[in-house]
Amino acid sequence: MIIVWMKEGITMDQNKIPQATAKRLPLYYRFLNNLNQQGKKRVSSKELSEAVKVDSATIRRDFSYFGALGKKGYGYNVEYLLGFFRKTLDQDETTEVALIGVGNLGTAFLHYNFMKNNNIQIQMAFDADPEKVGTDIGDVPIYHIDELEEKLNGIKVAILTIPAHETDQVTDRLVEQGIDGILNFTPARITVPNHIRVHHIDLAVELQALVYFLKHYPLQVDQADK
Amino acid sequence: MIIVWMKEGITMDQNKIPQATAKRLPLYYRFLNNLNQQGKKRVSSKELSEAVKVDSATIRRDFSYFGALGKKGYGYNVEYLLGFFRKTLDQDETTEVALIGVGNLGTAFLHYNFMKNNNIQIQMAFDADPEKVGTDIGDVPIYHIDELEEKLNGIKVAILTIPAHETDQVTDRLVEQGIDGILNFTPARITVPNHIRVHHIDLAVELQALVYFLKHYPLQVDQADK
DNA sequence: ATATTATTGTGAATTTAGTCACGACTTCCA
DNA sequence: TGGAAGTCGTGACTAAATTCACAATAATAT
Numbered sequence A, B: 001m002i003i004v005w006m007k008e009g010i011t012m013d014q015n016k017i018p019q020a021t022a023k024r025l026p027l028y029y030r031f032l033n034n035l036n037q038q039g040k041k042r043v044s045s046k047e048l049s050e051a052v053k054v055d056s057a058t059i060r061r062d063f064s065y066f067g068a069l070g071k072k073g074y075g076y077n078v079e080y081l082l083g084f085f086r087k088t089l090d091q092d093e094t095t096e097v098a099l100i101g102v103g104n105l106g107t108a109f110l111h112y113n114f115m116k117n118n119n120i121q122i123q124m125a126f127d128a129d130p131e132k133v134g135t136d137i138g139d140v141p142i143y144h145i146d147e148l149e150e151k152l153n154g155i156k157v158a159i160l161t162i163p164a165h166e167t168d169q170v171t172d173r174l175v176e177q178g179i180d181g182i183l184n185f186t187p188a189r190i191t192v193p194n195h196i197r198v199h200h201i202d203l204a205v206e207l208q209a210l211v212y213f214l215k216h217y218p219l220q221v222d223q224a225d226k
Numbered sequence C: 001a002t003a004t005t006a007t008t009g010t011g012a013a014t015t016t017a018g019t020c021a022c023g024a025c026t027t028c029c030a
Numbered sequence D: 001t002g003g004a005a006g007t008c009g010t011g012a013c014t015a016a017a018t019t020c021a022c023a024a025t026a027a028t029a030t
Helices: A019-037 A045-052 A056-064 A078-088 A104-111 A145-152 A164-176 A203-216 B019-037 B045-052 B056-064 B078-088 B104-111 B145-152 B164-176 B203-216
Strands: A095-100 A120-127 A140-144 A157-160 A181-184 A197-200 B095-100 B120-127 B140-144 B157-160 B181-184 B197-200
Touching: A019 A045, A019 A056, A019 A078, A019 B203, A045 A056, A095 A104, A095 A145, A104 A120, A104 B104, A120 A145, A120 B203, A140 A145, A145 A164, A157 A164, A157 B203, A164 A181, A181 B203, A197 B203, A203 B019, A203 B120, A203 B157, A203 B181, A203 B197, B019 B045, B019 B056, B019 B078, B045 B056, B095 B104, B095 B145, B104 B120, B120 B145, B140 B145, B145 B164, B157 B164, B164 B181
Parallel strands: A095 A120, A095 A157, A120 A140, A157 A181, A181 A197, B095 B120, B095 B157, B120 B140, B157 B181, B181 B197
Antiparallel strands: none
8 A cells, every 4th residue: 555645735846835825826817917908018016016905025925936027126027927927827728627506606607708818618517407408608518417427528627506415415426537626615515535625615604704804803994094 | 183093903802813713703603503403412623623624723722712612521512602603703683785796696695595594684786787676586676786875775795796897886886885894706806995894705716726726736645545 | 439531722833924124226317 | 327216036024823732621431
């Protein structure tokens, strides 16, 4: 029996990049794209800070993990930075994704055209509703959930937008098919083998947390608010 | 001119509770509810850990900010803990919320019955589509967006599920009406006065981040996976 | 009764993230 | 050409969050 231990990132090239930084990269990328499309040639960490609402020192620090990308006294060249991030974020190879559960939330995803600015493509969707099966939404074909094994065809990433009570059963089938990552919008916390990455986005929790913060963590009030 | 400076939480009762802990409270609350409904009388931090996928030491630390809620060698009494969190999370007073933008994502929220387990209620929704205006979804009335000022009636929390290009305009109107908190599902980063709390949930960024992590941060593979 | 096992609560250590503040270098203007 | 203004990159610091690890205690079994 072979025991392999890889603590996160220890073996990888990009391993010095903090997770908090990695999570902000897609955001930077999107805004750089906007700037580029607006024809902007240069941008400072201060400007970018105002746009993405991240402290400018944090932005400079984040960028610095990738080397010296800017010029002192000048800022960053938008096109260069964009090109750099395109490579870093692997924007050149497309990642194929399957969506499970074509309810309202799932449909929202299907209408969201990820390919516009990036390399992620929802390739197929699954649902149990015979009304939906066989149709396309946003050019994505909808198959019956029973065909999951047959159609999935090596897709490594899934978005789960199904009712909570179906979560475990569907998850097990995805695991069986060799899934690598799951974006879980279900209120259930799923159990998967260690090598599979799951990100939970829990809409009810987000809303409750916002309300809790509003009541218990007053924000600063300063001059700018009069 | 009066200048008031309140750094987050410094003035409040609950102020020792770390933000990371506060964000987990709604999650704990939901699972305790589940356990209680299943008739479970006691639970250990280890069991809870497996259910919510949070390290058991973190759970014990989180609970400890509220005092000694458990018993050594025994664990926590589910009913007691639940009652305690009900008070802490203000589950007794209802928070009214408005939803702006009844597209697929907005509709998903309207069907989600927050009242089932907690104290948050979507009171009204707004949209520009005349087909939708005047109807109800999940018992929530939909008004025309032009009636925002007229109908909002002191609601302090809004969920933004509108297209990106309308974001700034709608945000300004909400600010004008005295909103306190916004849950923003728009890819735009909105600008508001300091005293207003905004939480961003950016679906495209979440998906891109997952893909980035999959490629660059391999997870541990251990015995349990064979 | 007593031993064994389970489990908390927390001090201390560690890890991760964020911010300050400034030297170095660039650009731009007069 | 020289000086002022702008901006990066980063060492040092601070803050926040997590994890370790164990004494204290409760429950349970014999």
